[in-house]
Structure formats: C-alpha cells, structure tokens
Amino acid sequence: MRIMFLNPPERPVRAATTFVIVASVWLAVFGNLALWRHLMHLPDLTGWHSWVFGVAFALIIASVVAALLSLLAWRYTLKPAISLLLLVAAFATHYMWAYGIVVDTPMVINVFQTDTREARDQLSWQLLVTVLALAVAPMWWLWRQPIQNLPWMRQLGRNVGLCAAALTLAFGTLQLVFQDFASLMRNHTQLRYEINPLNSVYAVLDLTVIPSNQVKGPLQPLGLDARIATPAKQQPPLLVFVLGETARSQNFSLNGYERPTNPLLAKENIVSFRHVTSCGTSTAESMPCMFSHLGRSGFVNRSNEFENLLDVLQHAGYAVLWIDNQSGCKGQCDRIPHVNTSNLKLPEFCEGDECYDPIMLHRMEAELGKLPAERRARGTVVVMHQMGSHGPAYFKRTPSAFKTFTPECTDTSLSQCNRAQVVNAYDNTIVFTDYFLSRVIGWLKTQEKTSTPAMLYVADHGESLGEKNLYLHGLPYSVAPAEQITVPLITWLSPGFEQANRVNTRCLQTQRDKALSHDNLFHSVLGLMSVKTTVYQRELDFFATCEGR
Numbered sequence: 027m028r029i030m031f032l033n034p035p036e037r038p039v040r041a042a043t044t045f046v047i048v049a050s051v052w053l054a055v056f057g058n059l060a061l062w063r064h065l066m067h068l069p070d071l072t073g074w075h076s077w078v079f080g081v082a083f084a085l086i087i088a089s090v091v092a093a094l095l096s097l098l099a100w101r102y103t104l105k106p107a108i109s110l111l112l113l114v115a116a117f118a119t120h121y122m123w124a125y126g127i128v129v130d131t132p133m134v135i136n137v138f139q140t141d142t143r144e145a146r147d148q149l150s151w152q153l154l155v156t157v158l159a160l161a162v163a164p165m166w167w168l169w170r171q172p173i174q175n176l177p178w179m180r181q182l183g184r185n186v187g188l189c190a191a192a193l194t195l196a197f198g199t200l201q202l203v204f205q206d207f208a209s210l211m212r213n214h215t216q217l218r219y220e221i222n223p224l225n226s227v228y229a230v231l232d233l234t235v236i237p238s239n240q241v242k243g244p245l246q247p248l249g250l251d252a253r254i255a256t257p258a259k260q261q262p263p264l265l266v267f268v269l270g271e272t273a274r275s276q277n278f279s280l281n282g283y284e285r286p287t288n289p290l291l292a293k294e295n296i297v298s299f300r301h302v303t304s305c306g307t308s309t310a311e312s313m314p315c316m317f318s319h320l321g322r323s324g325f326v327n328r329s330n331e332f333e334n335l336l337d338v339l340q341h342a343g344y345a346v347l348w349i350d351n352q353s354g355c356k357g358q359c360d361r362i363p364h365v366n367t368s369n370l371k372l373p374e375f376c377e378g379d380e381c382y383d384p385i386m387l388h389r390m391e392a393e394l395g396k397l398p399a400e401r402r403a404r405g406t407v408v409v410m411h412q413m414g415s416h417g418p419a420y421f422k423r424t425p426s427a428f429k430t431f432t433p434e435c436t437d438t439s440l441s442q443c444n445r446a447q448v449v450n451a452y453d454n455t456i457v458f459t460d461y462f463l464s465r466v467i468g469w470l471k472t473q474e475k476t477s478t479p480a481m482l483y484v485a486d487h488g489e490s491l492g493e494k495n496l497y498l499h500g501l502p503y504s505v506a507p508a509e510q511i512t513v514p515l516i517t518w519l520s521p522g523f524e525q526a527n528r529v530n531t532r533c534l535q536t537q538r539d540k541a542l543s544h545d546n547l548f549h550s551v552l553g554l555m556s557v558k559t560t561v562y563q564r565e566l567d568f569f570a571t572c573e574g575r
C-alpha cells in the first residue's frame with residue numbers, strides 16, 4: 027500500500043497592509059450592522075442622500091480603523107489585534123442589536139466587573155450566531171493566511187504610509203459630508219457610542235490613558251471628626267440599608283403603577299418617595315456615587331478618591347456590616363466587615379448557582395454576632411445588596427411561588443419574547459422585592475426590645491423594558507430615558523426610632539413628591555443616625571425637614 031502525501035496548494039503570501047485594509051472594511055461594514063440599522067430609522071436622512079452619507083460614514087470608520095491597525099501591522103501583532111477587534115465588534119453588535127445598548131466608558135467598566143454567573147445569564151444562541159458569523163468566521167480565514175515577512179525598516183515605512191493615507195482619506199471624506207455628520211452627531215449624541223470597534227477602543231483608552239479617568243491619587247480619609255450625638259440612655263439604633271438592584275420606580279404600585287406589585291409593603295407604615303433620580307445608569311457608575319459625600323456632579327469631576335458613608339459611620343463608632351447577595355460591593359465595603367451570601371448553596375434559599383435575596387436575612391443574626399460588641403452597643407448599620415431585578419434573566423430572580431404575572435419571558439435573550447412577557451417577568455421581581463422588604467421589616471420588628479430599628483431601601487438605577495425599543499440599562503447619563511434613572515426610595519421607621527430621633531413618618535409622607543436623588547443619601551443617613559461631622563450637609567438631609575415634634 028502506498029501512502030501519498032499531497033502538498034497543500036501554496037497560499038499566496040500577502041502584505042500585512044493588505045490584511046489591514048480588508049479587516050478595516052469588514053469591521054466598518056459588518057461590525058456596524060446595528061449602527062446602520064439605527065441610521066436607516068432616523069428621520070434626518072432620506073433617499074439617495076442617505077446612501078451617499080452611509081457610504082461616506084463607512085469609509086470614515088474603515089479609514090480610522092485602518093490607521094489604528096497600521097500601528098500594529100507587524101508579523102506577530104497583526105493577527106491578534108484584528109482578532110480582538112473582530113470579537114469586540116461582534117459582541118457589541120449583538121448587545122446593540124438586541125437591547126439597544128451602546129458602548130461607553132461606564133459600560134466597559136461594567137463588562138470588566140461582570141462575574142461569570144452574570145455572563146452566563148446573557149448567553150443565547152443569537153449571541154453565538156452573531157459571534158460566529160462576524161468574528162469567528164473571518165478569524166478562521168485570517169489565521170490560515172501567511173503574512174509577508176519584510177525587513178522591519180521596510181515594514182515601518184509601509185505602515186507609516188498606510189496610516190498617513192488612511193487618515194487623509196478619513197479627513198477628506200469627513201470634509202465632504204461634514205454638515206450632515208455634525209448635525210447628526212449633535213441631534214443623536216448616542217450615535218458616537220455605536221461606532222464599532224472605535225467606541226470600545228475609545229472607552230478602554232478613556233479608562234487607562236486619558237488622565238481624568240485614571241485612578242485618582244491616594245484615598246482621602248473622610249469624616250474623621252464624626253461622633254454620635256444621641257443620649258446614651260436609649261436603645262442603640264439599628265438601620266438596615268437595602269441596596270436595590272435594577273428596580274425602576276414606576277413599576278412599584280406604591281408609586282402609582284396599576285399592577286399590584288407591592289401588596290405587602292402597602293400594609294406597613296412606610297414612606298415611598300416617588301421622584302428619586304439615580305446617580306448613574308449602571309451598578310458600577312451608581313454605587314460608588316451613592317455612598318459618596320460629593321453628589322453626582324462632584325463625584326464625576328472628583329480629583330481624589332475619598333472614603334465613603336460607611337467609613338464615616340464606622341469613624342463615628344457604629345458597627346457597620348455589608349451583606350452581599352450579588353457580584354460584590356465594587357470597593358464600597360473594603361474597610362468594613364463584609365460577607366457574600368450568593369454562593370452559600372443552601373437548598374432552601376438557592377437554586378442552581380444563585381441564591382434568592384432572603385438568604386441575607388437568614389445570615390443576618392450570625393453575621394451581626396461577629397461584630398465588635400462595644401460598637402454594637404452604640405448602634406449598627408447593615409447594608410444588604412440585593413440581586414433584586416438584575417436582568418436580562420428576570421425569571422431567574424424569583425422562586426416559583428412568586429410568579430404572580432404570567433406568562434413570563436424565560437429566554438435570556440429578551441428579543442425572543444413579546445414585551446408583555448418581559449414585563450411580567452420583571453414585575454415578578456418587584457413583587458419578590460416587596461416580599462423581601464416586608465420580611466426585613468418583620469425581622470426588624472423582632473429587634474425592638476434591644477434596639478431602635480429602621481429601614482431604608484433605594485435602588486442603584488432603573489431599567490428600560492422596551493420603551494423606545496430600549497432594554498436593560500447603561501445608556502450614557504445625558505441621553506438615558508427616565509426609566510433608567512428613576513429609582514424607588516422607601517423608608518420604614520419603628521415607633522421607637524421615631525421617638526428617639528424625633529423624625530415623623532407622617533411628616534415624611536407629605537414630602538413624598540419632593541424631587542430627591544442619590545445626592546441626598548450620604549447626608550440623610552448621617553442625619554438619620556445622628557452623626558455629627560463637618561462633612562454633613564443638613565440641606566441635603568431629607569429627614570431634616572421632618573425633625574422635631
């Protein structure tokens with residue numbers, strides 16, 4: 027028997043610059059399907075004009091990508107660089123197409139902070155098909171092609187030449203369509219975050235290179251002068267601060283929603299503030315800002331990192347604890363005792379690899395017992411970070427007994443369900459949060475003999491549920507719809523707490539339509555806990571107006 031070895035046909039050896047051009051055109055055209063769809067639906071451009079503009083826009087994107095890639099057009103860097111851009115553009119295209127998200131700096135922070143469980147929630151066959159078609163297929167082709175190996179001086183010459191030619195083409199084309207381009211970008215600010223893969227490249231540079239977003243200087247201490255200004259003879263205060271997740275204010279029946287999503291809280295002596303704005307449109311953006319003394323604008327423009335509300339409470343002498351049933355506290359609990367309940371795997375609270383929020387109450391007393399007794403004698407603040415309404419797999423957030431609204435969307439890709447099913451699944455998470463908060467209040471009532479309990483609940487940001495074809499959250503703050511930045515804020519004060527702190531729930535109820543924001547949280551919690559410090563600003567404390575008998 028004869029074995030024949032056939033030489034595969036010789037592949038043509040192409041120049042690195044050729045791959046740069048092919049990849050740039052591919053990325054501009056196919057990596058931007060979501061952008062093209064968006065442009066086609068804009069009323070600004072019509073007829074042949076829109077086609078000319080579209081071609082010019084694609085040419086500008088391809089030229090800028092080519093200029094960028096020409097810097098990396100070396101034998102060992104070109105294929106990895108192109109592959110990375112293909113993958114980034116494919117993933118971004120999927121999320122833009124399916125959920126209307128855009129890629130900006132906070133979104134990239136969120137991606138880096140996403141844990142594997144959150145990532146698994148988002149897997150779907152549409153994502154797989156998109157990545158296979160837009161990234162894996164061209165990568166498969168690319169990696170089989172030999173690249174011409176030139177002496178490095180000649181390669182450098184070619185790369186510089188290509189970069190210069192690409193930039194000239196980009197600027198030249200931009201000149202031709204400048205008027206349309208400028209007015210389009212002005213009227214539709216979010217378009218600039220839809221240009222793949224340049225949006226991702228920009229966001230990564232923004233985080234790493236551009237100075238204003240680099241990690242700010244050394245951590246500044248805050249409120250070292252804090253002390254507790256309450257008479258020592260009364261019971262120590264016990265505040266549970268429930269940090270909600272992705273809850274939007276308008277789906278709370280307490281705030282006027284027509285569906286009964288708050289049957290249990292409605293029976294409690296609570297106050298639900300109806301006009302509360304979040305600091306950001308994502309967890310990563312809102313959370314550090316909520317606990318900061320700076321407020322939204324001060325936080326965005328800060329020149330230093332500061333300690334936060336929890337540090338100040340600790341400086342004052344209180345026992346402080348963070349219980350997390352989600353992906354962590356994003357640095358907010360670094361200097362206080364903290365515990366994560368999301369991977370405890372207790373069958374009565376957990377299903378699969380995630381636990382329902384009541385598991386935090388189950389752990390409460392054991393974790394409180396570990397805190398220093400002398401601090402607990404002064405009082406305690408516990409933050410409970412919920413899994414709440416985290417999407418897109420809303421249906422996973424509620425046990426079967428809480429499926430009040432059916433049928434639910436049970437596909438992780440929301441575009442596979444009709445809007446009513448998505449809203450049903452989401453509303454069930456609000457019903458479950460209602461149950462959880464009423465359980466928290468129930469537990470706090472059992473603590474009335476040894477403490478003066480209170481609860482404060484506020485969510486990190488809202489959610490889009492198909493309004494204007496948008497889903498999920500994370501749009502740039504300046505263009506975010508109200509659904510993504512209007513959050514619930516609910517307070518419950520025990521009679522003992524009202525008496526000791528002279529804050530009156532009935533008075534607070536008259537304030538419920540007052541416009542509040544995350545900016546008020548830092549000062550209101552300090553006020554509620556009677557902490558005296560120079561960083562406290564009474565005018566931002568929403569309890570202050572209702573103090574006094």
Ligand SMILES: [Zn+2]
Nearest residue numbers: 272308309486
């Ligand atoms: Zn969040």
